[in-house]
Amino acid sequence: MIICAGKNEVFNFAQPMGVGLIEMAIxxxxxxxxNKPDFLLFVGSAGSYGEHNIFDIIESxxxxxxxxxxLNNNSYTPLDNVLESENKFVRNDTIVNSSNYISTNFALSKKFNAYGIGIENMEYFSVLQVAREFQIPVGGIFIVTNYTNENAHEDFLKNHKEAMSKLTNYLIEKNIIK
Structure with a gap:
């Protein structure tokens, strides 16, 4: 089953599940x-922490x-904060970070790269967490729409339509959709 966030990120081939960590999880x-699916594929946009360029497509x-x-040693968590699916269908190029907030401090957000984290998407951690709970193989395919800087929102809006078209074409080329 192919899923996406929803609102302004909707595809005719994907089931929208909600924006952010909470809506997605619920x-x-x-x-x-x-209606437990056999496999989950999340598709959507992402912001780059600097190692990926606008319109790069990342599988994770x-x-x-x-x-x-x-990143500034101002917090910690007792929770497992990195998850990995054991599916064999999606390459494991980069870790996708998720938060209910969009990063706009590029100098700080670039520090994610030191942890092997290359992009951010608001929903993907919830997707993996739920898939793990229900023992469903899962993967994600993302297209970069912006960098995590002070222009993140404007660049997202400017690049979104073209990015969704490029992502759809990528899925067609990979025979994931027709």
Whole structure:
């Protein structure tokens, strides 16, 4: 099953599940309780921490939930904050960080690269967490729409339409959708 966030990121081939960590977790859990899929593929946009360029397409089966305060040693968590799916269908190029906040401090957010984290997407950690709970193989395919800097939102809006088209074409080329 192919899923996406929703609102302005909707595809005719994907089921929207909600924006952010909480909406995604609630709606995807509901789906899995009543109609558990054999495989989950999340598709969507992402912001780059600097190693990936606008319109790069990244496949991943790893996600993290690390807040910016962690990078400055201002917080810690007792929770498992990096998850990995054991599917064999998606390459494991980079870790995707998820938060309910969009990073806009590029100097700080670039520090994620030192942890092997290359992009951010608001929902993906929840997708992996729910998939783990229901023992569903999962992967994600993302397209970079912006860098995590002070222009993140404007660049996202400017690049979003073209990015969604490029992502759809990529999925067609990979025979994931028709």
């Amino acid at each position: 709606n995807l859990t509901r789906l899995c309780l009543f 089966k790893r996600a993290s939930n690390i807040e910016l305060s962690f």
